[in-house]
Amino acid sequence: MNPPATPTPSDRRRWARYLVEERAERRVYERLAERREGEEREILLSLAEAERRHEQHWLELLGEEPARLPKAGLSSRVLGWMAGRFGSIFVLALAQSAEARSPYDAEIYATPAMRADEKVHYEVVRGLAARGRRRLSGSFRAAVFGANDGLVSNLALVIGIGATGASSAFVLFSGIAGLLAGALSMGAGEFVSVRSQRELLAATEADGAAELRAGDLDIDENELALVYRARGDDETQSLERARRVVAAAKAGARRAATGPVRTHGVGVAEVVGSDWGAAASSFLLFASGAIIPVLPWIFGLEGATAVILALVLVSVALLTTGAAVGILSGGPPLQRALRQLAIGLGAALITYGLGLIFGVDVA
Template sequence: MSAPADAEPTEADRRRWARYLVEERAEGLVYQKLADRRSGEERQILQSLADAERRHEQHWLDLLGSEPSRLPSAGLRSRLLGWMAGHFGWIFVLVLAQSAEARSPYDTESYATPAMRADEKIHYEVVRGLAARGRRRLSGSFRAAVFGANDGLVSNLALVLGIGATGVSSSFVLFSGIAGLLAGALSMGAGEFVSVRSQRELLASTEANEDAALSAGDLDIDENELALVYRARGMDQAEALARSRRIIAAAQEGVRRSATGPIRAHAPSNDHELIGSDWTAALSSFLLFSSGAIVPVLPWIFGLQGLTAILVALLLVGVALLATGAAVGILSGGPPLRRALRQLAIGFGAAAITYALGLVFGVGAV
């Protein structure tokens, strides 16, 4: 679409341009703040996005003729992103910015240029790529952190409510909660360490090496098994044979490959980066399980008893479950409210079962 050739802009047009102007200015500020906190390639990409938003801003300024004396406020989402860009992790902000970039008003705006409409579509893909890169870095430790916190919340809530429903003393409920916290945190930390360490060792045992190529100079250039190495790595027969012949020819001519830079059949694997560090995962699980498991115990720590303590515990854990569920939804690109409600339903469901069992058995069974 293009702007009307002869139509005189209306006051409604000018108000709309002013709104676009402040939104572009706000979005440019978000990317600029994120760029200032990064380095290397990521900084350059974010800086380019900020520059593009300034070009869009200038387009609306040119149409308006000058800076209006009064401008509307930027939308709540843009203002919130601007604040978060200076205070929160950049991955979290990028995930929200990705959602914002997906809804461009320029597709139906006659005064927007085709380049601007194309820019907005490209921006969405760029932000999505940056967010995906950040998620890959975060996935190992974040997985352990979220699962640890959620397990702590749910398991210890179920424990203290089940124990509390039997009618035992508040000190016994408190002791049970602290014991559950320590036992669960140690178990989670140890289990996560073993799990991640095992995954890394399995990957290390299956990584390709170039030992076969070191003997390439002694192979027959026409009849050799080096091609089988590359076929085992996924190449087709013709490509594997062509590569093996190049390596053998180079070796026989006296060219020796550097041990620090082997040529691989595929790009270097980043599976280790995706899995994360075993110690980081274990520590995250321990600390996050503890931080989650302490929440249901807080009412008894502060001296509350009986039904009052149970209701306060349910309130505190409910808020925490909603927060962790929403965070998972935002970072995974899913609907935050749905994830939050799912977490709440699972946690309260487990607590309801143990509380009912506590009521059935009563104090006499303790």
Template structure:
């Protein structure tokens, strides 16, 4: 589109808004760069420089710095503050969402290069966000799953028990029992899962026996190549590998205990993690969620007041975990939050209805 159109007052107000948004985005990238080193720092500084070029474009159209400028949008101001104080994963996820909604596709006064820049920025930020997500995907999944499971399961339990008309002390006892039973089950399940993975890895990984005996093998006639072929290596490549190992062993160049096989073995075990650590974290994460529905009864509330308070507290927690999932996945936080809320309250509603159906009274 041509930029020779006669600008109106509305155009100039829009340019001023673009200007402050570009400046805010540049500050976000520079602050994130201050927290990074190496390649990621260079990428972020390049993004900041691109935002500066866009800023200069709007300044040129405005004829210089305006006497008054609007405030940047709430999302941009939040990103600037978060970039200074919080982890980069959350900021990248929010920045990815912001870059996806560039207004320049329909802006007559934006250049084609600027529109292309915004699309590229979205992909760059998506890549940076993906790096952070990969680093915490396992621990984040465990945290959200454990806490959310505790929230939903124990809310459903106390709602169902409470609807039968039993005493407040019985509801409290049931909630505490549900917390302990669920947390112990989660912890035991994680312990067995991680321990089983480590045992399976130990049973399937290679050992150093072959390497230790390699020096005594015939360099032309030996079965070492079969070891590599059994691991999926092609026949010709397996023979080359076998000869290389035998030659190294004969001149004393190979040290099995510090070789790449041993290093890879330790790396695999480190990736899986500790069975006791996984069990303890699962126990604590489930407990942190499961304690929330029980708090009203712990503090002496009864009847409808306890039920409403429990629903409100759990609802806020579900909205929080759902929004966090949305932020880190690059999706809309509100939709993810409402989905979590609907799932949790749906489960509670079912058990509450069953409690009313089979109980001895109402709460």
């Protein structure tokens, strides 16, 4: 459909709105590019340049810069503010949703190239967001799991204890004990898990073949390469590694100059991380969630007031973490938030019912 020869005032107002939105999107990509380097920076700057071309299209239609321009939409302004202050993955996830809602498909004054650009932008931003999600998946999963575990388990504990008719002091003691017990359990479990994994990798990758001396046996490079191929190296890497070991052995060295124990070229510590660091982060993440249900009793509230406030605080926290998961995963934030809320409150409801059934008067 061809645009009418004479645009209406409504058309011009719409062009002005498109202009400010394109400028806002350009600034988002430019600010994100400032926080990145290499290929990702170049991609983001290319997106910004495309948005600049779109700006120019609307400026040409308007004839000149309008004396008064409307404000960009709230979501665009929030996105621009976040782009300069937070990690790019969260902003990219929001930008992905924004790019999916292009108005140009139904806009007769937009060029076919602009419509195609918007579709390409969505795919590019989705690809960048996917990169960030892969980098973030392990640590983010651990953070959400730790905090939610603390939220849900301690809420269920204090609600269940409170339903028995126990005193506020006993509920508070139970909540603090649950926090410490859960956080210590999480930290100890993470420490043992990471330490065991480090020891397993070290034992698996310990290069006993590199301890060979020239006098021990007639070392054949091809035979020795089979050792490394069995450990997962490819044929070229295995042969090169075997040659270094043989050369070192023939020179009388006790070990080849290959440095510390490594797993496919990456140090064990780099693969699994620090055991103490993992333990501390698990402890703190669990504790940060577990303290929230106990806050009403810490501040001296009791009875139904404390229970209701605890439910409200935990509900807000569950909705927040659920929405964050939804945004970062590219899924609907509201659906993820409500799912988190249903799981947390469902667990609390079960323990509350048990507390009513087995209620006792604890002085």
